[in-house]
Amino acid sequence: MNRPPLIAHVIFRLDIGGLENGLVNLINHIPEDRYRHAIVCLNGYSESFRSRINKPVEIHDMRKREGQDIGMHFRLWKLFRKLSPEIVHTRNLATLEAAVPAMLAGARIRIHGEHGFDMGDLDGTSRKHQFIRRLYSPFVSRYIPLSRHLEHYLESKIGISGKRITQIYNGVDAAKFHPEKKEDGKVVIGTVGRMQSVKDQITLVKAFIRLLEIAPQLRERVRLLIVGDGPLRKEAISMLEASNCSDLADLPGARNDVPELMRKMDLFVLPSLAEGISNTILEAMATGLPVIATKVGGNPELVEEGVTGTLVPPSDPEATAQSMLTYLAEPDLLARQSAAARRRIEEKFSLESMVRAYMKVYDEQLAAGQ
DSSP states (O other): OOOOOEEEEEESOBSSSHHHHHHHHHHHHSOTTTOEEEEEESSOBOHHHHTTOOSOOEEEEOOOOSSOOHHHHHHHHHHHHHHOOSEEEEESGGGGGGHHHHHHTTOSEEEEEEOOOOGGGTTSOOHHHHHHHHHHGGGOSEEEESSHHHHHHIIIIIOOOGGGBOOOOOOBOTTTSOOOOOOSOOEEEEEESOOSTTTOHHHHHHHHHHHHHHOGGGGGTEEEEEEOOSTTHHHHHHHHHHTTOGGGEEEEESOSOHHHHHTTOSEEEEOOSOOSSOHHHHHHHHTTOOEEEESOTTHHHHSOBTTTEEEEOTTOHHHHHHHHHHHHHOHHHHHHHHHHHHHHHHHHOBHHHHHHHHHHHHHHHHHHHO
16 A cells, blocks of 8 residues: 655744744644655754654654764765655754755655744845855745745845745634633733743843833733743843742743633734744634734734734834833723634634645645656
């Protein structure tokens, strides 16, 4: 009996994050009789995140060394020869080099996903990074950018033909992330994500402190919830303590009950410096939360200004605080945008639509390569 085609998904590390969450959702929802999966991690994985995969999937750790690791290319070639995947799907710049050993190992189809820029190149203007993308472009069969912004970048900055690009938005599990009526009277402003520089939760902390300076009477009813762990967590806690606000904030670290924690929130804030298509924005909207997000990357493609949320400049605590104050002063605005956010998810960003779009690309690439 013929087995379904194998896709080898190459990522830098399988751990908590939007890219990784999207991969897990994709694998969990593609029918087992259509495709098999293997995950190739350049730099390890966490067992807790691995446990979210509900199908038998092989995970391989390439144990990449710091800096240039020429030997990793040989290890990748050996692994691809052993696995014989019909499709190799790399994601983001850090894994693009895997397309070469994949080709040399006989993988006919090499797909590359662009999910967003990192801290070293927030707006994609790095000439070095552009050069690397051009250098490897002959080894890529198809590109999948997650936003129109990234699609335009590939065409205008890297020179990739639009015929080789299929833009696909992330999808969200609208059954898992859903609204729930609250009765406690408190207004919880929250965010979810790795506490690292590119996510810039420090700006949210500064905005929360500034909010209470502008309207100290809000101390009775406003709370801050920051879910996630990382190098910024200690700094954020120290700032809140120094401002006498620690009793109004909860920073529980990384959690596995994000849907439940989001349902405790009333307003979601994403202060990141760069984004592709943010899974946490989609999850927040599915939960019925208006979103204040920075006007970067693909955020304006998700947040409809004045309809489902508000866009603010990055690294601007004052603008963020003023936006938060507007929602706190207008409960009807919160309610209207809550309903609109949920409706937008159901109409445009369903998980089912995302899975169908990826399977269509895989099917078409396999058919073209035969």
